[in-house]
Amino acid sequence: MLLKAIQKAGRTAFELPQKLLSYAFGNSLNPLGYLGSLTIFFLWIVLISGIWITIFFHTSVVGAFESVEYMTVDQWYLGGVMRSLHRYASDAAIVTLVLHILKEFSFERYRSARWFSWVTGVPLLWLIIPLGITGYWLVWDQLALYVALTSSEMLDALPIFTDPMARNFLTVDSLSDRFFTLLAFTHIVGLPIFLVFAIWIHVFRINRPKVNPPRKLMVGALLAMLVLSIVYPALSQGKADPSLVPQSLALDWYYLLVYPLLNYWPPATVWVLLIGFSLLICIAPWLPPARKPAVVEVDLENCNGCERCVEDCPFGAVEMAPRSDGTKYASEAVVIADLCLSCGICVGACPTATPFRKRAALSPGIDLPDQSIATVREMVTAATLNLEGNRRLLVFACEGSHAPEKFIDAETAVVSLTCMAQLPPAFVDWVLSRDHADGVVLQGCPHGDCQYRLGAKWTEQRMSRERDPQLRKRVDTEKLALLWTEPWSDFPATGKAIAAFRDTLAAPAEKVSTRLTPRKHRLRPLGVALAWSLFAVSSVLFTVWPRFSQLTEGNAIISLSFSHAGQRRQACHKLSQEELNKLAPNMRNPFDCPRERYPIHVSFSVDGQVLYNENVLPSGLWDDGESTVYHRIELPAGSHKLSIGMSDSGRQQGFDFSGQTELTLAAGQQAVVEFDNLQKTFIFR
């Protein structure tokens, strides 16, 4: 199936970076395991640097650019660094965010009960991108002008404003400081508040969400951004000048990816694309509907209300409720079926899930109907029955392990589980003390990047006796190996590791030097530095390359931009006394003026060739408002004869107003044709 093939390709693409990063950082610090929390950390940098910038920023047309220049040039050592941090951390957040989405998708961590986190991610995109866009707008350089015009054209396609917003950015006179204040408020206060709230909603259903990355990763991320800011400071692209259209812009593709589409498609089409794409992401968890395995069930007879299942469930799918069966315990576990992913981690947490129990029907307080703990006990007994020799290994493999059955031989048995943390530590004790095997391998998801979020962590903590239920002290941990599988392609490496562990089992005790239980990984400084450098480059690369050109080289732009009210379709009619008497006293207006206006007809030609010829309807519910013309025309630079005519009286022939001029346009120049409603003349600027 296509979807499966795309996901497989995605997983394969993650494989090599994941492996290299694990080599440099170790499994527990692999940055690919903290993409969501790294995004949050970069947003923190954005927030703090943003506060500094706000102190020096002037929210006015004249002051905005100057104040940013002051920070960048005069105060480069602090303001400039803060500005660069603000920009690059924003871009870094998009890099980690895109990886976060791709990873959740490729590893299928967005379906079933996870739909909530996935769907609530979509509004985050709709907040974070406008946050970046409004940020670029505030700088009021040439890129800002492009952003202002293009954003306005997008917004003008929505039925919100009667007067096109884009007209505000065509001439210097049309700009107002009030607009800048509104924009600054949106960027600094409005959008961030919604973003914080939306992030909270995004993670609030998850148990112990990784909101902060480990400290070492934070230090690395901050240093990477700081070095980048000092080595390659963020700069503005020349003061905004509405009379010029820059031939080439360094576009921030992370935030402005869709804007160049407006060169080819009308804004309405781009909206349809964006909304359609968002809806597609929203319904992705149900495409096609996933088969939901049976969720865990609580057996009150065996539940003592210890709350460990609540503590350990990664998805908040178990809660405690007052006891309902009249026993001495105060509370009981209750499963919220809609949130349960049937990972079995709660079963591994339950103190009653012990294979030593004498009763034939081993029934813990909480259990998976499709793979009960009694079934696991039977599977172990059956799998190990015919093992030979004194180096017999039992490998417990979780569903993320790659083809564990390949390891089966005369000395090795394999039992597959959903998640490694489904295995109560008592099983390791039982396997070894009842002589089912000489050693136990727990083979979990690649790099400990648990498919069920916390399975790897809980397994490590339970086996190293830091978390309840703990591995009993009597278990010889030299006989236990925790082996987070190498990725799919690395089957031989996993095989080698298992063989190495088997060798230690047969070796005399004093010769055993390695144990495959989790070891503290030492960071490899060169690898770590290289990884952060590459990350820093990836955060800046698409803000400067490829450059974007709004205009074909050597062309200029003419914008038609004006509003004018057509004449009323019917003249006012003076009411006779008789007609007035028929009206209620408070309605007796001596004139009856029908409100409806004519559309205006505008025809614009360049060098005798008609390039715009439209009937523009009046605005307003009653067709009584102004008609508004906003249209941009690209044409070769040079001298041109411009001619425009407008009729507002519904006449079929000729124009009520007209204007002509000859303009010499330089390449990249923008001229504007306006209509002065007081003087009733066209103005060419």
Ligand code: HEM
């Ligand atoms: C500002 C943007 C975002 C931030 C800061 C963010 C952050 C996070 C964090 C911190 C987690 C918890 C990770 C864990 O503890 O395992 C998470 C989970 C998740 N996020 Fe995001 N996220 C963002 C956007 C998105 C988007 C756009 C999507 C997809 C459309 C998405 C999909 C998911 C999913 C499916 C999970 C649940 C993973 C699981 O249950 O294993 N996120 N996110």
Ligand code: SF4
């Ligand atoms: S099976 Fe997994 S998701 Fe379901 S309640 Fe247990 S720990 Fe939570």
Ligand code: SF4
């Ligand atoms: S871990 Fe087991 S005994 Fe404890 S509350 Fe959950 S189901 Fe009950």
